[in-house]
Amino acid sequence: MAIQRRFGWHPAEVQDRLWNTLRENWYLGFTSFGGPPTHFKIFRDKFTTKLKWVDEQMYQELFSVCQAFSGPGSTKMHYCINLLHDGTLSALFGFLLWSLPGALGMFGLSIGVSNIGETLPRPAYAVLSGLNAATVGIVALAAVQLSEKAITDKLTRIIVFLGASAGMLYNALWYFPLLMLLAGIMSVVFDFRWLHGPVKAV
DSSP: OGGGOOOOOOHHHHHHHHHHHHHHHTTHHHHOOSOHHHHHHHHIIIIIIISOSSOHHHHHHHHHHHHHSSSOHHHHHHHHHHHHHHOHHHHHHHHHHHHHHHHHHHHHHHHHHHTTOSSOOHHHHHHHHHHHHHHHHHHHHHHHHHHHHHOOSHHHHHHHHHHHHHHHHOOOTTHHHHHHHHHHHHHHHHHTTTTHHHHHHO
């Protein structure tokens, strides 16, 4: 299991791990469009299915933990996968490989857009519309594939249905973390059967 590995600091070992990180991660920052939902699918296909750096159970646990904390979930997921497989230094190197292309690209686009004027040219709108349409399809596919692995029992189906319904009825910054907390409490209560005794007594 990847989480049980121990990493030495011999120069040759460090060099091999950094090279491995570079070989498997260098292009992700340039090609992973679509936001975190799409990134999760890309990571699962690459690091779980193809490279087997983490198994399916570990991937789902990382997915849950990364979603529970603030910040971009896919960036945390990418860092954790590289950390488990090749150590801290490689994880930091992978983070730079993942983040710098997007940061530099957004910087360049911001300068370009600021010099265009109030309205974008029609070709730019056409490109953005095509990207948005493709992204929606990829996100939908990622959601379906993840649900096949993560939603496997009656409780998780109920939580997904209630969470989606509640999310459609109200929207606020504090609301979604609250829904996640309540879903976690429901899972703990159900798994430890804390209410089974009182219910039987009634």
